[in-house]
Amino acid sequence: MSNAQEDWKAQLGAELRELTEANLRRGLRTVEGMQGPTMRYGGRTLVNLSSNNYLGLAGYPAIIEASVEAARTAGASGAASPLISGHMAAHEELARALAAFKRKDAALVFGSGFLANLGLITALTGEGDAVFSDALNHASIVDGCRLSRARVHVYPHGSLNRLEDALRNSQARRKLIVTDGVFSMDGDLAPLPGICDLADQYNAMLVVDDAHGTGVIGEGGRGSGAYFGVEEGVSVTMGTLGKALASYGAFACADSEVVDYLVNKSRPYIYSTSPPPAVAAASCAAVRVVEGDEGERRRENLGNLCARFRAGLRFIGVRLNEPPPGAEIPIFPIIIRDTEKTLALAEYLMEAGIYLLAIRPPTVPEGTSRLRATLMATHTEAQIDRTLDALESGIKKLGLAPGGC
Numbered sequence: 197m198s199n200a201q202e203d204w205k206a207q208l209g210a211e212l213r214e215l216t217e218a219n220l221r222r223g224l225r226t227v228e229g230m231q232g233p234t235m236r237y238g239g240r241t242l243v244n245l246s247s248n249n250y251l252g253l254a255g256y257p258a259i260i261e262a263s264v265e266a267a268r269t270a271g272a273s274g275a276a277s278p279l280i281s282g283h284m285a286a287h288e289e290l291a292r293a294l295a296a297f298k299r300k301d302a303a304l305v306f307g308s309g310f311l312a313n314l315g316l317i318t319a320l321t322g323e324g325d326a327v328f329s330d331a332l333n334h335a336s337i338v339d340g341c342r343l344s345r346a347r348v349h350v351y352p353h354g355s356l357n358r359l360e361d362a363l364r365n366s367q368a369r370r371k372l373i374v375t376d377g378v379f380s381m382d383g384d385l386a387p388l389p390g391i392c393d394l395a396d397q398y399n400a401m402l403v404v405d406d407a408h409g410t411g412v413i414g415e416g417g418r419g420s421g422a423y424f425g426v427e428e429g430v431s432v433t434m435g436t437l438g439k440a441l442a443s444y445g446a447f448a449c450a451d452s453e454v455v456d457y458l459v460n461k462s463r464p465y466i467y468s469t470s471p472p473p474a475v476a477a478a479s480c481a482a483v484r485v486v487e488g489d490e491g492e493r494r495r496e497n498l499g500n501l502c503a504r505f506r507a508g509l510r511f512i513g514v515r516l517n518e519p520p521p522g523a524e525i526p527i528f529p530i531i532i533r534d535t536e537k538t539l540a541l542a543e544y545l546m547e548a549g550i551y552l553l554a555i556r557p558p559t560v561p562e563g564t565s566r567l568r569a570t571l572m573a574t575h576t577e578a579q580i581d582r583t584l585d586a587l588e589s590g591i592k593k594l595g596l597a598p599g600g601c
């Protein structure tokens with residue numbers, strides 16, 4: 197190894213040691229078998245409370261079959277970017293299904309949610325423009341804002357007043373508001389009706405990242421726009437395919453002109469290989485399930501499990517916010533604050549057979565380390581109760597007083 201390489205390695209090693217000392221070092225864990233309400237890790241079967249497979253569709257036979265069939269007939273690869281030869285029949289069918297599902301004219305399929313957010317924000321804004329972004333938006337939105345070269349106004353989480361102040365004072369050529377629909381680490385909703393009104397009043401576009409609302413809330417699982425009855429007021433609905441939709445990738449649904457514009461301007465879309473057709477076919481099959489009776493049954497079951505878990509958490513002393521009226525969000529932040537104690541609780545749970553990982557800065561703000569428990573429609577009541585028992589004894593043993601957000 198050259199001196200330069202040694203030098204770099206030493207610098208990176210020092211930074212990694214700093215992370216270790218601050219309890220912020222992360223590492224990969226290899227899980228085995230399928231993503232489901234339980235999963236295999238470290239030679240044991242654990243109850244899985246750390247997955248975004250909200251409807252439990254990752255193992256759904258018709259979705260797996262659709263994927264296998266597409267791999268057989270269309271091959272294993274997208275093989276080219278969409279504007280070259282990578283836009284295959286499976287992608288077109290998925291785009292049409294997503295547009296119909298989200299009640300928009302057209303849709304675009306991206307390789308991932310991270311790419312979609314980078315691609316949307318950087319295409320729709322540039323120098324001389326302004327982006328207005330909620331303080332708790334996902335990292336991919338934060339990075340999209342940074343890359344856009346637009347002026348970025350970060351407003352305090354959910355604050356319509358502060359958003360309005362920023363919009364009123366902006367002289368930007370083009371204004372774009374971007375928010376998560378359901379916030380990934382807190383499980384709360386953006387105040388979309390108010391945001392839509394402000395977008396209208398200040399002539400701003402509105403992009404809603406509905407990664408965690410899609411399939412889960414609103415009529416037919418259509419997401420946070422449908423939940424609030426403001427689908428029309430959202431200019432671009434972005435969502436991911438790797439959560440309730442049980443596969444991989446992401447989408448943006450909007451008017452045809454906006455989608456045409458993105459096809460021409462969105463660099464992560466233009467310069468990235470299309471997802472494999474098997475992935476698109478799986479997602480398409482998942483959309484059909486989600487909007488049909490099976491999806492409805494699963495949402496109902498998920499809602500019941502969430503209500504049970506919420507009541508149980510309150511009973512054992514975890515403070516939680518009220519769920520939005522008529523909806524349950526399967527994301528429960530159990531906020532410990534101190535990172536070392538959060539890790540200790542996660543480790544205790546792992547010993548007790550519960551896979552429920554700690555979420556630490558920079559994923560969440562300093563001083564808000566937490567366990568982020570996520571439920572899926574296929575959990576059993578017994579698994580929920582077992583998790584609550586383990587949490588109760590862990591919290592007692594470690595002397596914690598967890599709060600909500």
Ligand SMILES: Cc1ncc(COP(=O)(O)O)c(C=O)c1O
Binds near residue numbers: 380
């Ligand atoms: C709100 C939100 N947006 C975007 C993403 C990124 O999506 P993907 O995992 O498909 O890159 C995630 C998480 O994965 C997310 O939680």
